[in-house]
Amino acid sequence: MNRNVIICRLILENPAVTQREISQELMVSLGTANSLVKDCIEIELIAPGKMNESYELLPAGKALLNEHKVDGAVIIAAGFGSRFVPLTFETPKGLLEVFGERMIERQIRQLHESGIYDITIVVGYLKEKFEYLIDKYKVKLLYNPEYSKKNTLATIYHARELFKNRNMYLLSSDNWMRHNMYHSYEGGAWYSSSYMEGETSEWCFDYNKKGRILNVTVGGQDKWVMYGPVFFSKSFSDQFLPVLEAYYEIPGTEQFYWENVLMEMLSGETAKRLPEFSEAGREIELYINRRPADEVYEFENLEELRRFDIKYQHRSDNEALELVSKVFSVPESEITEIRCLKAGMTNKSFLFKIKDRHYICRIPGPGTELLINRQQEKAVYDALSQYDITEKVIYFNGETGYKIAEYYEGAHNANPNSLEEIERCMALVREFHKSGIEVSHTFDFQERIDFYENLCRKYGAIPFEDYSDVRSQMCELLNKLEKLGHKKVLSHLDTVVDNFLMLPNGTVRLIDWEYAGMCDPLVDISMCAIYSYYNEEETDRLIEIYLKRTPTTEERYTVYAYMALGGFLWSLWAIYKAFLGEEFGEYTIIMYRYAKTYYKKCMELPNI
Known part of the structure; x- marks a missing residue:
């Protein structure tokens, strides 16, 4: 550190600067400061002023400062x-x-x-x-x-x-x-x-x-x-x-x-x-x-900022915190232990504590109003409210998509490689499939494929070289599934293992019903398989766990067909999200490979 620069700067700013002030700025003793000032005088950077209580910055001192000017x-x-x-x-x-x-x-x-x-x-x-x-x-x-x-x-x-x-x-x-x-x-x-x-x-x-x-x-x-x-x-x-x-x-x-x-x-x-x-x-x-x-x-976190500026204890001007305050009828200062949860592919969420309980607030991500019908999602949660299937929802706004739910202490996401946990997850899926619960809307793969394809084309070309061929194959699968005419039941459509909560008491909850609607129940087995990146052997085992028996050829065909359609649909979804600036790594390719691979597997099965 060139202390001479600092002394020259102090004199430029205040010719009457004292040696005590110089010592404080340099964090040295008064004696050391006195010695440094003498050195600057000797090499003609500064000179004593006409009055003994001031200094004059000499040309050499000005030149030294110019070398050290902040750009x-x-x-x-x-x-x-x-x-x-x-x-x-x-x-x-x-x-x-x-x-x-x-x-x-x-x-x-x-x-x-x-x-x-x-x-x-x-x-x-x-x-x-x-x-x-x-x-x-x-x-x-x-x-x-x-x-x-x-x-x-x-x-x-x-x-x-x-x-x-x-x-x-x-x-x-x-x-x-x-x-x-x-x-x-x-x-x-x-x-x-x-x-x-x-x-x-x-x-x-x-x-x-x-x-x-x-x-x-x-x-x-x-x-x-x-x-x-x-x-x-x-x-x-x-x-x-x-x-x-x-x-x-x-x-x-x-x-x-x-x-x-x-x-x-x-x-x-x-x-x-x-x-x-x-x-x-x-x-x-x-x-x-x-x-x-x-x-x-x-400031390391919001709690530190609140302690420093009390405004944040009472009014943060943040929509989510204002909502939580209103829902629980507490001042914002009582919303504590706030932390970001892992951001999902569609939403943002944060954990918070009020009194002695933790909750999760979900905030829809940008552009999701085009992708998710929140009124339909709310209808699903309303239909399931009397059953121990979903997370306990405290608040849901069908217009904005904001959701507040209880946080389950000690819970963990299902492990796709744990046979015991997958069996418990499939038992829950069977339960709501057989419950007779209905909603007024369906999940239509053809409509969703057309929708995402149009979104992608608005932003640019779909990057897969063989897209038109694969799309024709998907239409072939859809036509076959329609002819099979399977009964539709309430289906989740997003049965990724991360959406299964394994509670400490041994029970299971299935969360995030954004895509849910009436559909072929086997679609939930297909989605669980592709989200878990299962191969054919693992998929066949999953089907048997769900059915509790060996599947028929038609059931295998149905699961494989929905795996192909799901992979195709979600690859389009990921392309659209990439146009918006959100990247999901190799997810797009993995999903597209499921579309092509399981179409071929459908074709390899005996005629049904």
């Missing part, structure tokens, strides 16, 4: 912010307000106050929400295409050109600084740090007497920890970015933070991974910037 800032704002659901279902974390001011806007304003106007925001999740900042603050936006798959190592990789040969702040959009800690000039690369008493799981610094960071460890006791903004000097970026670029190419680093690279450089691990950078850890210079207590805030 701009990069603000990371690409992530989802899962610990702030349901707020972040609607609003990126950095756009949440603290004391009536959005966190990212507070940082932009502080940068402007320090003369820094070249600001780029790296966006990803809900990127459109940040567009207004271009007009309001003249910022630039940089899209990170890997924001949903990789961590901040990839974020810095995509923004790396902004740092090369420049002095740049690196900020997180969701930080809140009580005081403006930015400057027009910086003396060297640093990482903001706060002191944590007692045990901490934060990333902790070891550093020498001059403040140079020597090591980073995860967890420690009574330590200065990584907390808040970072400053990349030109020289730091020259040393660090080539290593980061190399790490980006290494398999297994997808979930690395950029700080993981720094940690491995300092520990010597980089020399093992990348021998060409064996000296990188010894050369890298990054200094600790120890900040006073209560200056930098990194």
Whole structure:
């Protein structure tokens, strides 16, 4: 760290700065500050002013400052912010307000106050929400295409050109600084740090007497920890970015933070991974910037934000929390232990606690109003309400699709490889198939295939080369199934094992009846098979478990045909979702293969 730069900057800002103030800024003793000031005078960076209580910045000092002028800032704002659901279902974390001011806007304003106007925001999740900042603050936006798959190592990789040969702040959009800690000039690369008493799981610094960071460890006791903004000097970026670029190419680093690279450089691990950078850890210079207590805030979750800004205890302006508050007749402050559940393919959901019980709130995902008829779903839940088949629904809105249900403590999803659990799941399926429960709507494969096909064609071409041939095969299966004329019963249509809850008391619940309707009951066996990625042998065993006997040829044909049709339908569904920006990896191909494979198996069966 070039302390002379800081002294020159302090004098530029206030010629009457005292040596005590200099010592506080540099975090050195008064005697050391006095010695440093004398050194600056001797090398003609500064001179005593006409009055003994002031200093004058000399041309050499001005030239030194020009070398260390801050060129701009990069603000990371690409992530989802899962610990702030349901707020972040609607609003990126950095756009949440603290004391009536959005966190990212507070940082932009502080940068402007320090003369820094070249600001780029790296966006990803809900990127459109940040567009207004271009007009309001003249910022630039940089899209990170890997924001949903990789961590901040990839974020810095995509923004790396902004740092090369420049002095740049690196900020997180969701930080809140009580005081403006930015400057027009910086003396060297640093990482903001706060002191944590007692045990901490934060990333902790070891550093020498001059403040140079020597090591980073995860967890420690009574330590200065990584907390808040970072400053990349030109020289730091020259040393660090080539290593980061190399790490980006290494398999297994997808979930690395950029700080993981720094940690491995300092520990010597980089020399093992990348021998060409064996000296990188010894050369890298990054200094600790120890900040006073209560200056930098990194809110870990909504509970922390509530404690800091009491507005969030009473009114979050979030539709889901307002709904929960209304349904349970409690203030929002009594909705606690909020956390994001694994996002489904169609919906978003979060867990919360009121008094001594946990519940789940489901929020329909974007575009689902085209795919799901919520009134029909509600009709199914209403029809099943007197039976111990579904989850216990507390609230369901057939217009919006919002659903609140009890959370079953200690429950787990069914294991497709557990014969005992699959037998229990199939027993439940048999139960509602034979219950005589009816609803007024059906699930029509032909209609759904046509519907998804039209949606896909609105966005672009369907990518399968042999699509027209396979579609003709599906029509052949549909015609055959219609001729068989099987009786329709209430069917779930989404019997993925994740929708079966195995309760601690030995009972089973089947949740998420979004696609349910009157259909051939064997369709639920087919859907369970393809969702579990079963092969033919496993599928035949599943049929026998459900029927409790050896299936007839016609029953096998029916299950295979619906496996083919289900695979075809859900592959179209996945293509449509991909057009909307949601990717499900190899799911599309797996489902399409089921369509082709089980059509052939139907053709191999004896005539029925």
